């Protein structure tokens with residue numbers, strides 16, 4: 001990436017209409033999006049339970065499914081609250097007054113935006129827990145491959161799987177994200193995530209149920225052909241959650257020269273995904289920038305915007321602009 005061009009302020013290319021303002025305006029569209037999918041899931045679960053009871057099959061999904069679902073949901077909820085809640089508290093409550101980190105946009109999200117991000121994230125966690133049950137059943141059936149022996153950190157294969165998991169997920173995210181930006185899928189599915197024009201860490205999992213499914217299904221797909229240690233999954237999930245929260249943080253953590261040097265600019269920044277929420281036809285990558293570089297989908301002003309944000313003398317914003325509406 002070359003020297004920065006003259007910095008320009010990046011404005012939204014096509015701002016979506018503001019919706020869901022206030023409590024009454026948020027709940028109805030939320031339920032309209034979520035309920036059909038969860039009602040469908042409940043019907044499938046009821047049918048499986050009824051068949052199990054009628055034929056006395058004693059299916060493991062009926063016996064242990066709810067427990068696995070509850071355990072995965074609780075674990076993911078802790079992950080979400082610790083990462084998103086921790087980042088929100090640190091940056092929106094404590095650090096924003098210090099001016100140590102660059103606030104990317106002039107104003108912060110409103111409370112109704114935050115409510116919407118939390119509600120959709122909580123429903124995504126249910127989809128992730130459902131995939132957790134699929135992983136459990138797949139492992140039980142011998143279709144999905146996990147191994148447990150030895151101290152994994154001393155095995156080269158373990159580190160190979162950590163790297164492979166991250167690179168495969170990065171490619172999966174980029175291409176499914178491009179697909180979600182096609183006209184039909186954007187209108188029906190991905191629009192939910194883009195209701196946040198200036199996201200907060202709480203938007204890390206704010207997805208339509210279909211998008212939550214698409215994102216989580218990569219784990220069982222990889223475990224179909226590559227045996228994974230549970231620690232591999234843990235390290236990948238920590239990095240994934242960290243990058244998701246960083247991309248939606250609203251503050252930039254990297255220093256101003258970060259994009260001037262290879263290979264640093266191969267790693268995405270907070271500004272990169274924040275810009276995607278303003279300029280929806282650019283910046284599709286998750287962890288690394290090479291897919292956007294290769295397919296020329298970086299915003300033309302990405303580096304200039306990054307340097308504008310990180311070069312500001314006063315990284316804080318006027319008090320009036322900082323208060324959530």
Ligand SMILES: [Zn+2]
Pocket residue numbers: 193199203247248273277
């Ligand atoms: Zn986003």
Ligand SMILES: [Zn+2]
Pocket residue numbers: 177181190194276280
């Ligand atoms: Zn998008």
